[in-house]
Amino acid sequence: MTVQAQKPESGAIAEHIVTDATLSPFAQAAISPKITAPIRKFYVQRGSHVKEGQLLAELESSDLTATALDNQGQYEAAQASFNTQTKAQVPEDFAKAQLDVAQAKAQVQLSESIATARKKLYTEGAIPGRDYDTAAAALVQAKAAYDVAVNHLNSLQNVSREAALNQAQGQLTSAKGKFLNAEAQVSYSRIHSPINGVVTDRPLFPGETVASGSTLLTVMDTSNLLAKVHLAQGIAQQLKVGDDAEINIPGVNEPVASKVFLISPALDPGSTTVEVWLKVDNKAGLYKAGTPVHASITGRTVPKTLKLPMTSILTAQDGGKYVMIVGGDGAAHRKPVSLGINDGDDVQVVTGVSNDDTVIVSGAYGLDEGTKVKVGAAEEDAK
Numbered sequence: 001m002t003v004q005a006q007k008p009e010s011g012a013i014a015e016h017i018v019t020d021a022t023l024s025p026f027a028q029a030a031i032s033p034k035i036t037a038p039i040r041k042f043y044v045q046r047g048s049h050v051k052e053g054q055l056l057a058e059l060e061s062s063d064l065t066a067t068a069l070d071n072q073g074q075y076e077a078a079q080a081s082f083n084t085q086t087k088a089q090v091p092e093d094f095a096k097a098q099l100d101v102a103q104a105k106a107q108v109q110l111s112e113s114i115a116t117a118r119k120k121l122y123t124e125g126a127i128p129g130r131d132y133d134t135a136a137a138a139l140v141q142a143k144a145a146y147d148v149a150v151n152h153l154n155s156l157q158n159v160s161r162e163a164a165l166n167q168a169q170g171q172l173t174s175a176k177g178k179f180l181n182a183e184a185q186v187s188y189s190r191i192h193s194p195i196n197g198v199v200t201d202r203p204l205f206p207g208e209t210v211a212s213g214s215t216l217l218t219v220m221d222t223s224n225l226l227a228k229v230h231l232a233q234g235i236a237q238q239l240k241v242g243d244d245a246e247i248n249i250p251g252v253n254e255p256v257a258s259k260v261f262l263i264s265p266a267l268d269p270g271s272t273t274v275e276v277w278l279k280v281d282n283k284a285g286l287y288k289a290g291t292p293v294h295a296s297i298t299g300r301t302v303p304k305t306l307k308l309p310m311t312s313i314l315t316a317q318d319g320g321k322y323v324m325i326v327g328g329d330g331a332a333h334r335k336p337v338s339l340g341i342n343d344g345d346d347v348q349v350v351t352g353v354s355n356d357d358t359v360i361v362s363g364a365y366g367l368d369e370g371t372k373v374k375v376g377a378a379e380e381d382a383k
Helices: 064-125 129-187 377-380
Strands: 004-005 011-033 038-041 055-059 190-192 197-201 216-232 244-248 258-263 274-281 291-311 319-324 332-335 338-342 346-351 359-362
Touching: 004 274, 004 319, 011 197, 011 274, 011 346, 011 359, 055 216, 064 129, 216 291, 274 291, 274 377, 291 359
Parallel strands: none
Antiparallel strands: 004 359, 011 216, 011 291, 038 055, 055 190, 197 216, 216 274, 244 258, 244 291, 258 274, 291 346, 319 332, 319 359, 338 346
């Protein structure tokens, strides 16, 4: 029986972790308005390149502008009222209360002097008793008026003045809040891009009404693309950010160079795998988001080892690995092996074979122990 065979190669081998993925944009924004309104105008089309902060569309906002103008007037009126109360009315009320106290005190002093004089005259018998009683009653009234004026002044000092200022400030703050809210509503009618990128979707047209929370535009940053793969925890732990990788993209002849950009710090709770992102430079815009791709990540590297083609490795019924070698008697013999890493084509052989062994790399499947074989090219086997 003709087989193909070779001696193990000695050299370096790098582990290649092969998996499938889908290209995703580096950043994406599904832009939704905060208000429900008809679309007045679009400034971009699908495929337009936009910058962060660029105006993309405008919604109808005449009613919102009018409301904002009304609230602005109320805010300005509240500002004027606040100035009047804090700079004129409250100080005037306080000054008047101080003047009332001073007048009431002067009236008490006058009434005291009159009552004292009349008491002396009454004692001397110069005036009748009712004149003294009248002066004494006037003194009591003056003292009562003074007490009322003092209490009013204290109330203004301790409570009323502060309450009036707080009330004026509260009215001004409320008016300002309504005005700022109205201005914000107007600003919501102008839709800006939150990122640099390309407009990939624009489902509506001018004149149509867009609902609050629904997608008006989609912007993707495709200057870099991400291939997001899920790997077993044991494999992911051997990787680090910056490791080399290759992406095979349909329609592209050569593999595209990539790097490990992110390794998730936590396991996916559903699949118990680790998500790894591979970053692909796409500044030329050659590759499209959403494309299914084949990814290969370069993992561990062994600088010097024996390696064989993966086609030479066979699996026994008990799960062990073995190869068939061509012995000196020209027959095939089974030899168990232990394997290390592989690069997709070759595999590291840790134990089981040496440089002197001739290992069957093609045609070994189904060979029985001791089967006579002839080493030749695949063309001879076909003949």
